[in-house]
Each structure stands twice: as C-alpha cells, then as structure tokens.
Amino acid sequence: AQSVTQLDSQVPVFEEAPxxxxxxxxxxxxxxxxxxxxYPNQGLQLLLKYLSGSTLVESINGFEAEFNKxxxxxxxxxxxxxxxxxxxxxxxxxxxxxxxxxKLIFGTGTLLAVxx
Amino acid sequence: DAGITQSPRHxxxxxxxPVTLRCHQTENHRYMYWxxxxxxxxxxxxxxxxxxxxxxxxxxxxxxxxxxxxxxxFLLTLESATSSQTSVYFCAIxxxxxxxxxxxxxxxxxxxx
Numbered sequence: 001a002q003s004v005t006q007l008d009s010q011v012p013v014f015e016e017a018p019x020x021x022x023x024x025x026x027x028x029x030x031x032x033x034x035x036x037x038x039y040p041n042q043g044l045q046l047l048l049k050y051l052s053g054s055t056l057v058e059s060i061n062g063f064e065a066e067f068n069k070x071x072x073x074x075x076x077x078x079x080x081x082x083x084x085x086x087x088x089x090x091x092x093x094x095x096x097x098x099x100x101x102x103k104l105i106f107g108t109g110t111l112l113a114v115x116x
Numbered sequence: 117d118a119g120i121t122q123s124p125r126h127x128x129x130x131x132x133x134p135v136t137l138r139c140h141q142t143e144n145h146r147y148m149y150w151x152x153x154x155x156x157x158x159x160x161x162x163x164x165x166x167x168x169x170x171x172x173x174x175x176x177x178x179x180x181x182x183x184x185x186x187x188x189x190f191l192l193t194l195e196s197a198t199s200s201q202t203s204v205y206f207c208a209i210x211x212x213x214x215x216x217x218x219x220x221x222x223x224x225x226x227x228x229x
Contacts, residue, residue, distance in 0.1 A: 004158075006158075009156075032214055032215045034217075036220075042222065042223075043120075043206055043220035043221050043222050043223055044159070044206070044208075044218075044220040045219075045220065046217045046218075049215075049217065051215045090158060090159065094214040094215065095214075102147065102210050102212065102213060102214050102215070102216050102218065103149075103161060103164065103174070104159075104161070104218060106158040106159040106160070107158055108156055108157060108158040109158050
C-alpha cells in the first residue's frame with residue numbers, strides 16, 4: 001500500500017526567505033502526486049499536482065514542486081514566502097493510478113509558520 | 117468554490133449516542149468521500165461513494181457507516197459515538213478518476229464527551 005512521509009511537522013521561516021517542505025512517498029510505480037493547503041479553520045484546497053510530463057509543476061501563487069522518481073520525492077518550494085502563506089500543507093498520493101477511483105493517501109502535514 | 121456544505125459545523129455529544137453528519141454538494145460529482153483529520157495523522161479516509169447506493173470502506177471505517185440515496189447527499193453515521201471519534205470530519209467530492217482534484221467542504225468539528 002502507498003504511504004506518504006512528511007518528516008517536518010513544523011517549519012518556521014522569516015518573511016521573504018525561501019522554504020522547502022519535504023515529501024516522500026513509498027511506491028516506485030507510477031503515481032499521481034498532489035499538494036493541498038489548509039488555511040486556519042478551512043477545508044483543504046489544491047495547490048498543485050503532478051500527473052505526467054514535466055517534472056516541475058507550479059502553482060499560481062509562486063509555489064513549485066519537483067517530481068523525482070528515483071528518490072520517490074515531491075518536495076514543495078517557494079523562493080520567497082509571505083505572511084499569508086502561513087498554513088498547513090499536505091502532500092498526497094493517489095492510490096488509483098490509471099483507474100477510476102481517486103483514493104488519496106495523505107501525509108501528516110507540515111505547518112508553515114511565516115514570521116515577520 | 118465548489119458547492120459543498122457540511123452540517124452541522126460543530127457538534128458536542130455524549131459517548132454512546134448516535135450521530136449523523138451530512139455532506140451536500142451542488143456540483144453533481146460522482147465521487148464523495150469522508151475523511152477525519154487528527155493531529156499527527158493528517159487526513160484518513162473513512163468511507164467513499166462512487167455513485168448512488170455505491171459505497172466502500174476506507175482505512176479507518178470501523179465504527180462508521182455511510183449512505184448515499186441521492187447524488188448530492190452523503191451521510192456519515194456514528195452508530196454509538198466514542199471519545200476516540202472526537203475529530204474534525206471533512207467531506208470531499210471529485211468527478212472521478214485517479215488524477216482528478218478533490219474539493220473539500222469546510223469541515224465538522226465533533227466532540228464526544
């Protein structure tokens with residue numbers, strides 16, 4: 001079965017500094033990978049996803065993630081963070097590659113705390 | 117925003133009582149999911165539905181049941197609530213397919229005393 005590891009439960013960072021949130025998944029077979037973001041007291045929303053093709057995917061608010069098959073990683077990065085990026089970030093892998101059922105396996109989340 | 121509502125948004129109940137949470141969508145999406153979110157565990161799938169009257173178990177289904185009699189509604193029932201079921205419950209929907217985005221509701225905070 002698939003599993004997702006987010007080793008960092010919290011990442012404190014100063015505003016305008018770069019940040020990397022780490023994500024590793026267990027399977028070496030083809031997968032679909034997702035990053036979701038959860039702002040305080042809200043549900044999750046999709047930040048970006050990797051399906052196929054270019055290994056670097058970007059979001060509209062400056063985040064990017066790189067799919068690395070050999071290291072089974074999908075780390076999330078941003079070159080310069082803002083206070084408004086403070087949120088919890090979840091990495092997820094789809095358990096149904098190529099199939100009709102999208103069951104997501106989530107990591108335990110990383111709280112990004114941006115300080116002024 | 118995807119049209120997903122959850123009710124109630126907050127509930128406090130006592131051990132042993134039945135509880136039903138409702139998820140309602142206006143998007144006509146085929147798939148609906150119930151997750152629970154707990155500190156240190158992320159989100160874990162309880163049950164999901166792939167059509168009216170078609171449901172299946174997730175990784176933490178013990179103590180929970182679900183029903184879907186209409187496309188737009190997905191109910192989660194705790195037959196006899198326990199303190200270990202204190203959690204935040206999220207409903208999600210998707211059109212289907214392993215590559216599709218899931219859209220999440222605002223969540224229900226359930227406390228079992």
